[in-house]
Amino acid sequence: MHPLLHRLDELAAHLATRDDTVAVLGLGSAGAQRGRLDDHSDLDFFLVVEEGATSRYADGTGWLETPCPVVYSFANERHGRKALYADGIFVEYAVFTVAELHRVAFRGARVVWRRADAPPGLTESDVPEPRPPFDTVEFHLNEALTNLYVGLHRELRGEHLSAARFIQGHAVDRVIALLRLSEGEPPYRDVFDPSRRVERTYPPHVLPLAAMVPGYRGNVAAARAVLDWLSARFPIPAPLGARIEEMLSS
Incomplete structure (x- = not known):
């Protein structure tokens, strides 16, 4: 044991x-x-x-x-x-x-x-599983894009830590959700923390985390990696995509 x-x-x-x-x-x-x-x-x-x-x-x-x-x-x-x-x-x-x-x-x-007289149902919570407002491709895609947009503005303002949380945190969580929806429920998924065990589930060519999460000074490169990943798989709304591209080039 x-x-x-x-x-x-x-x-x-x-x-x-x-x-x-x-x-x-x-x-x-x-x-x-x-x-x-x-x-x-x-x-x-x-x-x-x-x-x-x-x-x-x-x-x-x-x-x-x-x-x-x-x-x-x-x-x-x-x-x-x-x-x-x-x-x-x-x-x-x-x-x-x-x-x-x-x-x-x-x-x-x-x-x-x-205990012998313990009530049944102890392993079941009455609290619903945490879910985003909409668990759809449209929702997670647009959340990821707006996370990049807000995060890049904070990066340009000099708020590198907040930018990292939006770009390398929130946006990457949405990428993981998109993979779940497109490739099926992963084994041992932690409903409270989508980052758990993703390395075992998705190889680097499917989920390039090293590029998406390069660290505190890597927000622009991370945003580029996430945007490229999204663009290769989903249609990007042109107005928002153009604004993100402008900030990546500034």
């Missing part, structure tokens, strides 16, 4: 002895998609507890240290923490009641342990 999964099983075995715990849910590569697990994975999980016990487990780490000492931790949100074990395992977890859990957006959870 992979050390991360073994650590989660150890935690679950300890938590199962407590009266105020309801379930432990593995997430991410410790969840339903364990094929993603490798030596660079961290350990993500939810702890489901009784009403009134959330702060006890979110604020204290005594229970977390049962299998191994914790050498570093901090509260990264009201319900949870990030922590590093002495043996190098990095964990990120959150603590919820059953009612709170249903108001959290998550996907791909796996029951590691649940």
Whole structure:
């Protein structure tokens, strides 16, 4: 068994002895998609507890240290923490009641342990999957183009960081969405972060990320790479395309 999964099983075995715990849910590569697990994975999980016990487990780490000492931790949100074990395992977890859990957006959870009287449906979120206003080629194409337009204006203004986020971030996210729509749903897609595992899914000749994401001083070159990629696959609205070309040439 992979050390991360073994650590989660150890935690679950300890938590199962407590009266105020309801379930432990593995997430991410410790969840339903364990094929993603490798030596660079961290350990993500939810702890489901009784009403009134959330702060006890979110604020204290005594229970977390049962299998191994914790050498570093901090509260990264009201319900949870990030922590590093002495043996190098990095964990990120959150603590919820059953009612709170249903108001959290998550996907791909796996029951590691649940109390016999735990309610059904713990691995299903009531929060819809995050979606853009329109998940269409037209939307993602025009979003990418307007991201380039706004980003290049910020680059010309000297706002290189903001420009990079528009050109090398937002526009590239739209490129990834266009690939998803044209080539089918990729394996192990992270609905909350489109950048996850794209290198495994799309080879460089399909998604030339090195050209699209060259870095802080590479915004103009990145915009050119994204525009060329879009132009080779989709009709570009002439008025906006001409304006972007003008800025690329200025």
